[in-house]
Amino acid sequence: DIQMTQSPSSLSASVGDRVTITCRASQSISSYLNWYQQKPGKAPKLLIYAASSLQSGVPSRFSGSGSGTDFTLTISSLQPEDFATYYCQQSYSSYSFGQGTKLEIK
Amino acid sequence: QVQLEQSGAEVKKPGASVKVSCKASGYTFTSHAMHWVRQAPGQRLEWMGWINTGNGNTKYSQKFQGRITITRDTSATTAYMELSSLRSEDTAVYHCARGVDYMDVWGKGTTVIVSS
Numbered sequence: 001d002i003q004m005t006q007s008p009s010s011l012s013a014s015v016g017d018r019v020t021i022t023c024r025a026s027q028s029i030s031s032y033l034n035w036y037q038q039k040p041g042k043a044p045k046l047l048i049y050a051a052s053s054l055q056s057g058v059p060s061r062f063s064g065s066g067s068g069t070d071f072t073l074t075i076s077s078l079q080p081e082d083f084a085t086y087y088c089q090q091s092y093s094s095y096s097f098g099q100g101t102k103l104e105i106k
Numbered sequence: 107q108v109q110l111e112q113s114g115a116e117v118k119k120p121g122a123s124v125k126v127s128c129k130a131s132g133y134t135f136t137s138h139a140m141h142w143v144r145q146a147p148g149q150r151l152e153w154m155g156w157i158n159t160g161n162g163n164t165k166y167s168q169k170f171q172g173r174i175t176i177t178r179d180t181s182a183t184t185a186y187m188e189l190s191s192l193r194s195e196d197t198a199v200y201h202c203a204r205g206v207d208y209m210d211v212w213g214k215g216t217t218v219i220v221s222s
Contacts, residue, residue: 042214046208100151
């Protein structure tokens with residue numbers, strides 16, 4: 001099974017900050033990496049698919065990069081609605097999610 | 107608009123089974139696979155399995171093999187997930203989600219509580 005590890009597990013930031021979240025796979029997954037945003041009590045929302053493709057309707061301040069085992073999600077300028085938990089997910093071999101990164105207001 | 111509407115919350119006793127439904131609307135049901143993902147309280151998202159809604163083929167996480175059955179009814183544009191031999195650790199929110207390599211539309215989730 002492919003293990004996905006995110007860092008950090010939690011992060012405090014301010015509106016307007018640039019934030020980067022990292023996701024590492026236990027083996028190479030090419031670009032089969034997706035990012036989701038989840039707010040409390042809500043379903044996850046797809047942000048980025050195939051490592052760097054922006055899902056339709058998602059603001060351009062979100063971007064993704066990486067391939068192989070190391071990936072990043074960047075939010076260029078945090079907005080109040082961005083405070084949430086973010087998950088990476090691989091689809092290279094079966095499917096698995098990272099443990100999540102909780103982004104909180106500083 | 108594209109929607110996945112899930113069935114209501116369930117309370118089950120240990121050892122029982124639960125069947126959750128997911129009705130799709132706003133798109134061609136058989137053109138997109140359907141996944142089932144659960145989230146126990148305070149835990150990460152956990153993939154359970156998926157179904158090719160066109161031909162009915164399924165693939166399950168090894169963790170749930172033998173306890174999970176995913177089916178679909180194309181005429182009702184509905185997917186189903188049945189989990190048997192429930193234990194307290196199965197208490198979670200269960201989501202259906204459309205897609206193959208990525209999950210672009212999600213149901214709101216069905217809460218399943220397993221308690222004696």
